[in-house]
Amino acid sequence: MLQQCASALVCPLCGASFEVEGRSVVCHNRHTFDLARSGYVNLLPSTRKLAETVGDNQEMLSARKRFLDGGYFDPLVDALRRSARESTEGPVEPEGYAVEVGSGTGYYLAAIKDALAGTPAEELCFFGIDISKAAARMSAGLHKDITFLVADVHKGIPLGSGNARLLLDVFAPRSPQEFARVLHPNGRVVVVIPGSDHLGELVSRFDLLQVHGDKEEIMLKDFEGTLRLTDRTPIQYDVSLPAQAVQDVVEMGPSARHLSDETRLAIDETTALTCTASFVVLTFERL
Numbered sequence: 185m186l187q188q189c190a191s192a193l194v195c196p197l198c199g200a201s202f203e204v205e206g207r208s209v210v211c212h213n214r215h216t217f218d219l220a221r222s223g224y225v226n227l228l229p230s231t232r233k234l235a236e237t238v239g240d241n242q243e244m245l246s247a248r249k250r251f252l253d254g255g256y257f258d259p260l261v262d263a264l265r266r267s268a269r270e271s272t273e274g275p276v277e278p279e280g281y282a283v284e285v286g287s288g289t290g291y292y293l294a295a296i297k298d299a300l301a302g303t304p305a306e307e308l309c310f311f312g313i314d315i316s317k318a319a320a321r322m323s324a325g326l327h328k329d330i331t332f333l334v335a336d337v338h339k340g341i342p343l344g345s346g347n348a349r350l351l352l353d354v355f356a357p358r359s360p361q362e363f364a365r366v367l368h369p370n371g372r373v374v375v376v377i378p379g380s381d382h383l384g385e386l387v388s389r390f391d392l393l394q395v396h397g398d399k400e401e402i403m404l405k406d407f408e409g410t411l412r413l414t415d416r417t418p419i420q421y422d423v424s425l426p427a428q429a430v431q432d433v434v435e436m437g438p439s440a441r442h443l444s445d446e447t448r449l450a451i452d453e454t455t456a457l458t459c460t461a462s463f464v465v466l467t468f469e470r471l
């Protein structure tokens with residue numbers, strides 16, 4: 185996969201384009217980044233030390249995989265599949281790509297790739313970007329037909345300008361300027377944020393980190409003047425979670441790092457729970 189898609193990458197150190205040489209990608213100014221055994225490319229400059237808590241760790245990712253595989257967020261997946269098909273209608277250029285920022289286990293990106301099979305957009309290169317090496321390792325192992333990169337979206341997306349037909353961001357950090365830079369003139373940015381009542385019953389029962397009531401407003405302000413909002417689709421439904429899923433949905437999220445022993449015990453003792461799943465899918469295009 186990397187061989188066919190390496191020309192879409194740009195060097196995070198100098199902006200030059202890359203070629204594959206053996207088990208490395210090398211830019212025209214000879215900056216070299218190795219291909220990991222599991223198949224991802226780490227494009228974080230090697231001098232950069234990340235704090236322990238940056239990016240999802242292995243335990244969070246395993247919980248996320250178990251939870252997502254349970255299909256509890258399927259209505260969101262269906263909406264993303266539809267949106268991906270609508271967003272990528274028409275012919276695609278050879279340098280076109282689709283990318284997910286903060287791709288985690290690669291679950292949503294793989295679903296989108298699958299939804300585009302049989303359309304012209306199946307020719308796009310597919311990239312997943314995450315700051316977590318554990319995420320890149322897991323997702324590269326699970327989805328061999330997608331290229332996974334380790335990079336920090338706040339420092340820049342290591343992909344060429346103007347070629348992203350689709351940029352997906354699900355519950356992950358955002359950089360509107362970078363999103364606008366990589367976006368193709370007909371491309372779409374699809375951002376999913378939690379609704380303010382997302383998993384509300386769990387949040388109040390276990391005193392988890394709460395979604396900011398004005399999260400959407402803050403993010404729209406952030407995008408203002410950079411990208412234009414073209415669609416807003418709220419998704420809300422009740423979901424019944426068995427005990428394992430209750431544990432996993434807590435362990436996979438930001439609360440996992442802040443749980444008291446008491447809360448952990450309460451979660452472990454929970455048998456099952458019905459709660460609200462609530463998302464807002466926001467679609468943007470270039471100004």
Ligand SMILES: C[S@@+](CC[C@H](N)C(=O)[O-])C[C@H]1O[C@@H](n2cnc3c(N)ncnc32)[C@H](O)[C@@H]1O
Nearest residue numbers: 239240286287288314315316336337354355356
């Ligand atoms: C809440 S998870 C969502 C993962 C995936 N989109 C999903 O919904 O299953 C957020 C992801 O963003 C990644 N992440 C955090 N900070 C990042 C950054 N600065 N650049 C790129 N990825 C980042 C984390 O490692 C994690 O995988």
Ligand SMILES: [Zn+2]
Nearest residue numbers: 195198211215
């Ligand atoms: Zn370079």
